[in-house]
Amino acid sequence: MFSDRLGATARAIQAHFDLILGKLDDLPVVHAMRHATNGGKRLRGFLVMEGARLHGVAPERAIWPATAIEALHAYSLVHDDLPCMDNDDMRRGQPTVHRKWDEATAVLAGDALQTLAFELVTCPEASPEPWVRADLALRLAQASGAQGMVLGQALDIAAETAERPLSLDDIARLQQGKTGALIEWAATAGAVLGQSDPAPLQRYARALGLAFQIADDLLDVTGDSAMVGKAVGKDAHAGKATFVSLLGLEAAQHRAAGLVEEACDSLAGYGAEAETLKEAARFVVTRAH
Template sequence: MFADRLSACARAIQHHLDLVLGALDDVPVVRAMAHATHGGKRLRGFLVLESARLHAVEASRAIWPAAAIEALHAYSLVHDDLPCMDDDDLRRGLPTVHRKWDEATAVLAGDALQTLAFELVSHEETSPDARVRADLALRLARAGGVQGMVLGQALDIAAETTQNPLTLDQITALQRGKTGALIEWSATAGACMAGADTTALQTYARALGLAFQIADDVLDVTGDSATVGKAVGKDADAGKATFVSLLGLEAARARAADLVEEACDSLGGYGNRADTLKEAARFVVTRAH
């Protein structure tokens, strides 16, 4: 069952992160890092582990890049929550790092989580082949940097003050970086580790990432902060263009459903071995948080 598989992956990733962080000095910045890496769906790490399983890569190897992507994702959330960006008080139902500690600690904890991600993905246990580790690290740098997530974040911030609301094509391009880049890295990591073709998983991930963001926009309108675990309604209050504001609620839901089918269809070559990844795609548009 998909929910059980997702939970098992989340526990394995959490255990690995706890071991890594537990070996560090017990100082405020490390405690802040641990706080930031607790909770969440672990969808990105799950995609790493599942794509690795699909290509017969041992879980003991795949857990390193799975933990790496979750560390990088946690860094992005810590910084995204800062007053200079989204200024959020809650994340995953808990106080954000800058609220629990202070802004300086949040900045440093985010910095440390980002560099930890590259340490983990470059670890010898990720792969005996240094070229594989280097390729994963290079792809992660591109996905997390100014060609991917950081560019998407920058465009998102700029959109808050623009006089002309973004078009649907512009929002799609923005979210391909902000949300989609890390999802694409995650879903193709197993194929990279196995030296296999990434085309099908890349197609899957691009559709999945966009469906995920549309679902987020829907939750921002329909969800409540207690269930979602963070503030909702902020995009509408700020007058930001979203998939929901441009398409309407029902059309946005329909677009997300179409993307899920596109994602599932792209995995046809894997047969029923990809059923769990197909369930993951369906999960992103039915989740409540």
């Protein structure tokens, strides 16, 4: 059920990217945007579509913000992979943009993907309600800028030269910016589209976001690069403090499981309809085993 829907959403988002990017000029930067938005689990887009479904929003509307958050996520990966950042050669089992093209193309493609995300949430097709479009864009900006995702990345870089190792609270703040804020945007977008209270989905997203990051840290220790689609063991190699290094493997797994339970509990008000989102929360943690 969950994996069927995840797959169907991934295909719908891919088709939407094809439609939108197909209208652009035949230039390396556009090819790079296609490459960067190709593949991946589309978990963030899935959260948008499922949240929208819970609030009776048509998929033809929800596909716009769902594609937007995947464009935003793709931009962050393209720039993260740059030689001056994480210097990664592989992503989703494919060469990274700067390896397949060059750094200039990667900078520009990432820039244009960020812009595209804001275009997709503010175009009239996303919602007939102007305030919904303005609100989605404002929330997306807050989640991804210097008080959200970029803050998380900057804290991550600062941690490399910090005099004292990060505490659990530091890591939680870092991850809330780096991954959590966008997951929260994705999970609550459907409620915003449906003009309903986003609070239950926000609670779900906060627990899920933390579980997701712990799972990511676990993957770096227990995964293999073929399965993960990118290099592993980098955190331990770099001596980085992570949830796993601070809590230990078993306690980190336990913590992640507790967060999944918390995420599921916060959806109680939606009844059986929310089962797929609960499965998504379980999936996020089990992929790390």
